[in-house]
Structures are given as C-alpha cells and as structure tokens.
C-alpha cells in the first residue's frame with residue numbers, strides 16, 4: 515500500500531504542527547535532514563477561514579495554496595529545500611469537508627464563500643444533508659450512515675461519492691503533487707467510506723504515501739482495519755496504551771507491544787505517542803508536559819519495530835483552541851524553539867533515537883530482558899540495543915547481553931555522535947557481546963552500529 519515509501523523501509527516522520535513554510539524549510543536543512551528524519555508532516559496548506567485558532571486550517575475555503583502558514587511560492591520553496599535535505603513532505607489533506615461557518619465569509623486569501631457555496635469549486639448539490647439531530651450533525655458514532663453522511667462539528671460534508679467531488683479533490687491533491695509533495699495525511703478519513711478514498715487515490719497523477727485518520731472507537735461500526743487497503747492508518751490505541759503502561763502499569767508488558775495488543779498490522783500502522791488532537795482532547799496520553807517520561811516513551815517508540823513512527827512537535831498551550839506563538843504569523847522568520855514552541859523533535863533523546871531507528875531498520879527484537887516491572891532491555895538483532903529504566907531507583911552495575919560486535923559505542927540517550935566522537939558516555943561491548951553499566955532512575959541507554967567510535 516505504501517508504494518511511495520522510500521526503499522529501505524519507512525522513515526520517521528516529524529509533525530511540525532502549525533509551522534510556517536519558511537520555518538519548515540530551515541528546519542529541514544538544520545535539523546530534520548541531519549538527524550535522519552525521513553519525512554516532515556505539515557499543517558493543511560489550502561486557503562482556510564479567518565481566525566486566530568489553530569483549527570481554522572481544518573476549514574477549507576478554496577484550494578489555493580495560500581494560508582496563515584505562507585504563500586504558494588513559500589510552500590514550493592519549502593518542498594524543494596526539504597527534498598534537498600533528504601526529507602520528504604507529507605501534507606495534512608482536508609478533503610472530507612469545507613467550512614463550518616453558517617453565515618459564510620471571506621477566506622484567508624480573500625475568497626468569499628457560503629457554508630454550502632464555494633464559488634467556482636462547490637455548490638449546494640456537492641454536499642450531504644443528513645437531516646438528523648435537529649440539523650445535520652453527527653451525534654452517534656455507532657451509526658455508520660450518520661458518521662459518513664452527517665456533518666462533523668458543522669463542517670459542510672462533501673459528497674465524496676460523486677465523480678465531480680472526487681475529481682475536484684484529486685485536482686487539489688494533484689496540484690500538491692505537482693509542487694513535489696510526497697504524501698498525504700487524509701484528515702477525517704472515518705467520515706468517508708474507504709471506497710471513496712480509494713477512488714480519489716486512483717485519480718492521483720503518481721504514487722503517494724497515504725496515511726488515514728481513523729480514530730479507533732471501541733464497538734464503533736467503522737473500524738481502522740477497513741482502510742488498510744488504501745495505505746497506512748493511524749493507530750490511536752498505541753499512544754493510549756503506551757501512556758497507560760508508563761503511568762500505571764509495567765514496562766515489562768511491552769514485550770509484545772503492537773499486534774500482540776490487538777493493534778493494526780505493523781506494516782500499515784502509523785504510530786505516535788501523541789498528536790495534535792490527543793494532546794488536547796483525549797485525557798491520558800503522554801505529551802511534552804511529561805518531559806523526561808515523554809522522551810522515554812518516544813525512545814521506546816523509535817526503538818521498537820512496530821509501525822511507522824511520527825514524532826509530534828508542538829507549541830505550549832493552556833487553552834485548547836489557542837493558535838501558535840506569535841512568530842507563526844511572521845512568515846519571514848524561523849520558528850524559535852523552546853520559546854513557546856516545544857520542538858520535541860529536537861530533544862536530544864528523541865532526535866538521536868531517530869538515528870537508532872534508521873540504523874536498526876528491518877531487524878527484529880532479540881535478547882528481551884525485563885525485571886518483571888519497569889526495567890526492560892532488548893536488542894535490535896545485530897544492530898542496536900536499548901534499555902529503559904522507568905523505576906524510581908537506579909539499576910546499578912548490571913550486565914547486559916547485546917549480541918553486538920565488540921566495540922565502543924556512543925550512548926545516544928546521553929550523548930550525540932558526530933564526526934566520530936561522542937558528546938556523552940561511551941559503552942564498551944566486550945568480545946562476547948556484553949556490557950556493564952548503571953542505568954539511572956527514569957532513564958535509559960541506547961547504542962547502535964551507526965554510532966560506534
């Protein structure tokens with residue numbers, strides 16, 4: 515399904531949520547490329563309704579590439595810059611609906627529109643009107659018809675079953691492909707039948723990576739597994755389960771994390787510790803607010819061979835609707851990390867574990883060890899070794915069997931490897947594949963063949 519994934523396996527995605535195009539471009543060059551990220555996922559680029567909230571981007575008004583994130587020229591230049599840095603670009607594609615404004619208005623780039631009228635693009639006949647719940651809104655997720663024919667929070671629901679709408683949506687996506695885009699996150703996929711997404715995908719001018727947003731809901735009739743024929747699907751259970759394990763259960767339970775937990779098949783699962791919705795609306799996931807534990811959870815995700823991982827990059831917020839820090843509106847200046855922008859993708863543990871992921875791609879897990887509680891360790895056969903200690907105490911002086919070639923390895927949890935040197939502790943693996951070390955409380959050690967001295 516993921517026909518356009520780069521050879522040698524799927525690469526790590528950084529989700530630069532709400533970053534402007536010039537900011538994304540400079541981050542590709544300075545950080546994403548050098549750290550080995552394979553993709554950047556960017557916020558919806560089409561013209562949207564006006565407002566300061568982040569979610570205005572999810573209310574399309576036209577398909578002009580003209581938005582708070584930047585102009586078409588800036589978008590194109592960003593794609594080119596990221597490609598030059600070895601980073602592919604995934605666009606958050608809002609194709610299920612248009613705006614949710616009852617009285618219409620003027621879009622970001624000046625296009626006027628009505629709730630069910632987008633001049634030159636869509637008119638009244640192109641939308642669903644389900645006539646339920648005192649209007650057209652979805653109320654009952656246990657009703658398939660309603661979820662796919664009513665409106666998600668008042669957003670004018672496109673008739674994705676019609677040829678006209680399919681062609682128009684494909685034209686938008688093909689325009690993005692012509693600008694060099696490599697893939698799409700299909701927003702609100704649950705609200706479109708899988709066959710409609712397939713029909714749009716079939717109209718694309720070339721293969722593209724597809725990942726669909728279908729939030730798993732226990733007992734709901736529409737299941738994530740229905741969509742795997744089109745490409746990858748976000749596995750929302752992953753972040754929820756991982757948070758529960760770190761917060762109130764035992765890391766030892768992770769030994770079969772993924773399919774063994776009823777999650778989607780690894781080859782089609784898109785996973786993350788949190789995303790822009792879960793960090794706001796669904797209690798219980800780990801986020802940047804959890805600092806060190808969040809870094810450890812991401813280290814596990816990147817170290818564990820299940821699914822295709824996305825690293826979330828957020829901005830600090832207290833109000834769920836609040837847009838990003840002010841420099842998002844300044845399209846000429848780079849986003850400033852650590853001043854309102856959390857930049858989790860730059861946190862040393864997370865960024866260095868991207869290198870671990872790349873160095874261990876395609877290998878399985880062996881030499882699993884756990885203490886029955888919150889200390890775990892495993893090899894990525896012949897390529898790397900990760901141990902995490904989520905106990906409240908240090909594990910001192912234990913020996914670990916890695917099966918790795920003898921040598922001196924950079925501990926990439928505590929140091930960065932570059933130009934043959936390690937800025938942190940060096941782990942020595944002996945001729946039999948063992949090393950001894952102390953793992954502090956709430957900490958870890960990671961070594962891999964790509965960071966060997």
Ligand code: AAO
Nearest residue numbers: 569570572573614615667668702704729730731732791796
């Ligand atoms: C804004 C205003 C609205 C206003 C609207 C129109 O907030 O008041 O009516 O404008 O003017 C984003 C924002 C919205 C914003 C919207 C448009 O989040 O606040 O509305 O832009 O600007 C469902 C969908 C899923 C969707 C999610 C938010 O299935 O596709 O709702 N996510 C995407 C984007 C999201 C975006 C949109 C879609 C729209 O990622 O950012 O909205 O483009 C259950 C169901 C899920 C359902 C959730 C929430 O999930 O299973 O399908 O998601 O409920 O309704 C546990 C359960 C799980 C449950 C979950 C959450 O995990 O296991 O079943 O909790 O409760």
